[in-house]
Amino acid sequence: MSPRRLLPEGARRGWCPSLARPMPTGDGLLARIHPPLGRLTPSQLRAVADGARAHGNGHIDVTARGNLQIRGVSEASAPRLACALAEAGLGDTRDDGGPQRLTLTAPLAGLDPAEQIDVPALARAVEIAGRAVPRLPAKTLVAIDGRGAHGLGAVEADFFLFAEGPGQVAFGLTGESGPLRCGLLPERQAAGALGLALMAFAEIGGRRMRDLDPHQRAVIAAVAGFFPFEPTPLAPAPAPATPGLTALSGETSALLVQAPFGRCTASRLEQMAHLAEGAEVRLSAERGFALVASSRRAAALQAELARAGFIVAPGDPRRRVAACPGAPACRSGTTPVPDHAAQLAQALAPLAGLDVSARITVHVSGCAKGCAHPGPADLTLVGREGAYDVVLAGSPSAEPATRLAFEAALDRIRKAAAAGLPALDPVFQDDVPG
Numbered sequence: 001m002s003p004r005r006l007l008p009e010g011a012r013r014g015w016c017p018s019l020a021r022p023m024p025t026g027d028g029l030l031a032r033i034h035p036p037l038g039r040l041t042p043s044q045l046r047a048v049a050d051g052a053r054a055h056g057n058g059h060i061d062v063t064a065r066g067n068l069q070i071r072g073v074s075e076a077s078a079p080r081l082a083c084a085l086a087e088a089g090l091g092d093t094r095d096d097g098g099p100q101r102l103t104l105t106a107p108l109a110g111l112d113p114a115e116q117i118d119v120p121a122l123a124r125a126v127e128i129a130g131r132a133v134p135r136l137p138a139k140t141l142v143a144i145d146g147r148g149a150h151g152l153g154a155v156e157a158d159f160f161l162f163a164e165g166p167g168q169v170a171f172g173l174t175g176e177s178g179p180l181r182c183g184l185l186p187e188r189q190a191a192g193a194l195g196l197a198l199m200a201f202a203e204i205g206g207r208r209m210r211d212l213d214p215h216q217r218a219v220i221a222a223v224a225g226f227f228p229f230e231p232t233p234l235a236p237a238p239a240p241a242t243p244g245l246t247a248l249s250g251e252t253s254a255l256l257v258q259a260p261f262g263r264c265t266a267s268r269l270e271q272m273a274h275l276a277e278g279a280e281v282r283l284s285a286e287r288g289f290a291l292v293a294s295s296r297r298a299a300a301l302q303a304e305l306a307r308a309g310f311i312v313a314p315g316d317p318r319r320r321v322a323a324c325p326g327a328p329a330c331r332s333g334t335t336p337v338p339d340h341a342a343q344l345a346q347a348l349a350p351l352a353g354l355d356v357s358a359r360i361t362v363h364v365s366g367c368a369k370g371c372a373h374p375g376p377a378d379l380t381l382v383g384r385e386g387a388y389d390v391v392l393a394g395s396p397s398a399e400p401a402t403r404l405a406f407e408a409a410l411d412r413i414r415k416a417a418a419a420g421l422p423a424l425d426p427v428f429q430d431d432v433p434g
């Protein structure tokens with residue numbers, strides 16, 4: 001039997017939506033906003049909230065690439081949303097179907113005194129180089145990290161520019177089993193070499209670097225100046241900063257917050273914009289925000305944003321659960337996914353002492369598309385006709401081990417948490433056919 005199940009009507013894999021090219025989903029069109037370098041002002045945050053309310057379904061997602069998206073947009077409202085956001089300085093950056101935002105950097109890039117290269121300057125140069133490359137695949141991603149105190153952690157990108165000593169950059173690309181280090185470059189040459197590699201990548205025509213064969217990768221590395229191609233594993237970037245306060249230089253601090261399940265309402269985003277007035281706002285790949293302000297102000301913001309429902313502490317159990325909008329926001333869903341995810345997170349709270357806070361252990365998905373977390377989780381509940389297919393250590397489209405009403409699944413997780421079990425699957429094993 002095939003382990004994959006059918007995706008809902010309207011679902012698309014591989015589409016990279018923008019404002020001009022919103023993507024059809026189960027809940028209408030999805031429009032994605034790509035703030036340059038992942039930074040935006042409080043008034044731009046307000047424009048996003050207004051746009052979601054006026055032209056979408058009033059909810060905003062923060063994506064795993066640190067972008068924002070609005071769901072529930074219609075054919076009629078999409079152009080109006082694009083216009084409003086362009087006026088706010090958040091419009092698309094290219095109209096040829098290429099990547100709207102090519103680079104991913106850590107939210108504290110440029111503020112971390114331990115960084116060994118000027119990450120924002122390099123990211124700007126790479127964005128400019130990328131815009132000059134026609135036919136660049138829409139999902140192309142370049143991860144740039146300065147190896148400061150906090151970084152991007154393990155990240156799935158096509159190309160990597162990671163500091164390796166002051167002013168030195170290791171050039172990497174994705175291989176079959178992870179990032180490969182091609183060689184070392186002076187920082188001032190990194191954007192140029194990457195631009196050449198992007199041209200070769202576009203010319204070859206693969207959608208992602210991982211789709212290419214070793215010979216094609218060797219060609220790209222050679223074009224970038226690395227010949228012969230003798231790659232070694234690329235060391236991962238430092239782990240990302242966790243929610244909470246991080247002291248920066250002088251009297252400045254950054255407050256890292258996450259949106260529960262990567263999602264917030266327009267009103268909640270507006271509240272953040274209001275509270276963050278005067279602070280700098282950056283998006284993070286942990287589906288959240290970094291607010292940079294005076295240390296005193298940042299501490300006050302932490303309490304206020306906790307009251308507004310954001311995740312402001314590393315041990316918050318909602319960090320372990322991924323969830324999509326579900327029903328009724330998405331027509332492909334038949335269960336109230338965020339409510340159920342919040343209950344599951346609460347049930348997991350007794351396990352807070354276990355070292356699992358940095359990864360997703362539970363995924364509640366409204367259907368097999370798995371918008372919130374397409375990869376595997378320890379436990380995935382996939383909504384279908386009002387109940388859940390239960391997938392153990394698999395992705396949402398994998399064959400389920402059993403099928404349960406939500407209350408029954410919750411009851412089992414509560415029992416596992418009360419017993420302090422380090423893994424969740426034993427409580428579902430009874431249902432697994434032998």
Ligand code: SF4
Nearest residue numbers: 324330333366367371
């Ligand atoms: S996974 Fe969730 S948001 Fe995505 S299509 Fe299915 S129900 Fe909708």
